[in-house]
Amino acid sequence: MAYNILIVDDSSPMRAVIKKIVKASGFNVGQFFEAINGLEAMEVLNHEWIDLVLTDYNMPDMNGLELVEEMNKDDHLKSIPAVMITTEGSRERVEEFMAKGVIDYIKKPFTPEQIKQKLKYIMGETEDEEQRYDNGDEELDF
Amino acid sequence: MKNKDMITAMKNSISDVLETMFFLSLDFSNDIDLLELWNTGKDPIIAAKLSFSGPLSGYAVFCIPKKSALSITADFMGKDEQEISDDQINGTIKEIINMIIGNTFSMYNPDVVFNLGVPELVGFHDVIKDLSDSEKRFSVVIETLENYLAFQMNITNEN
Numbered sequence: 272m273a274y275n276i277l278i279v280d281d282s283s284p285m286r287a288v289i290k291k292i293v294k295a296s297g298f299n300v301g302q303f304f305e306a307i308n309g310l311e312a313m314e315v316l317n318h319e320w321i322d323l324v325l326t327d328y329n330m331p332d333m334n335g336l337e338l339v340e341e342m343n344k345d346d347h348l349k350s351i352p353a354v355m356i357t358t359e360g361s362r363e364r365v366e367e368f369m370a371k372g373v374i375d376y377i378k379k380p381f382t383p384e385q386i387k388q389k390l391k392y393i394m395g396e397t398e399d400e401e402q403r404y405d406n407g408d409e410e411l412d413f
Numbered sequence: 414m415k416n417k418d419m420i421t422a423m424k425n426s427i428s429d430v431l432e433t434m435f436f437l438s439l440d441f442s443n444d445i446d447l448l449e450l451w452n453t454g455k456d457p458i459i460a461a462k463l464s465f466s467g468p469l470s471g472y473a474v475f476c477i478p479k480k481s482a483l484s485i486t487a488d489f490m491g492k493d494e495q496e497i498s499d500d501q502i503n504g505t506i507k508e509i510i511n512m513i514i515g516n517t518f519s520m521y522n523p524d525v526v527f528n529l530g531v532p533e534l535v536g537f538h539d540v541i542k543d544l545s546d547s548e549k550r551f552s553v554v555i556e557t558l559e560n561y562l563a564f565q566m567n568i569t570n571e572n
Contacts, residue, residue, distance in 0.1 A: 281531075284505045287490050329511065331531050358515025361526045378519075379512045380433040 273301035279312040279326035296387035309333025328357035426516035442556040460537030464530035470570040475510040481560040507532035
């Protein structure tokens, strides 16, 4: 199955790098969509079929958590897994992410292998719970 | 606030971010007058500023010569330097300070929440102070194979 992925980040280099890593990971992507904040992401979500949202937390206008809260107000959108890619690492913040419906988070800085393992786990392509938190020894050439 | 712990967290965070995501080999330098070096004006300096609040309030500044910023951005994005725009350079530098400061705080104390602002570009002469440390200011000079970079955290309030 090919997945449509929405990447939400106010940094265009970061969007490009995440896209490149996801492509290089061998993850089966149908189409990439991009947004620079939560508001723009909601526009995309309301007009396109999206299977997975990868969102930054700290963005102007509507941050990543506010985006997830907006998605949760909609019966269809709340079923789309949203992953937070963030520099935020405090336990309290991470607990807040999970309590508000974020399915998982990836801490910046990240390695390509960490993204690959997380995506495979989240989309059910691996049953291995340990891989969810594996830093990955395997080199990913991208 | 434990000053030594903060400096250690800053250095570990800088190494983590710049080595993991930007493929830089780096060291920390104490014996160079960076402000004097940069005052020659040979290579413009890009400075990004990020405010934060929480148990500590203040702002951080990251400074980098434009030539190094171009090289880092090209490596980060996997493109040739000729293909890189100023917007992409600026976006990358803002991302670097965002990652360094977020990572610094989670290394310093993962049990408390710091709120980060949105990174902005500023004139480095307007924001960077003397690069020596004080009670309320922590400075790190970073030496890469190509150049020197600087990171400074200024604490304006401790709650």
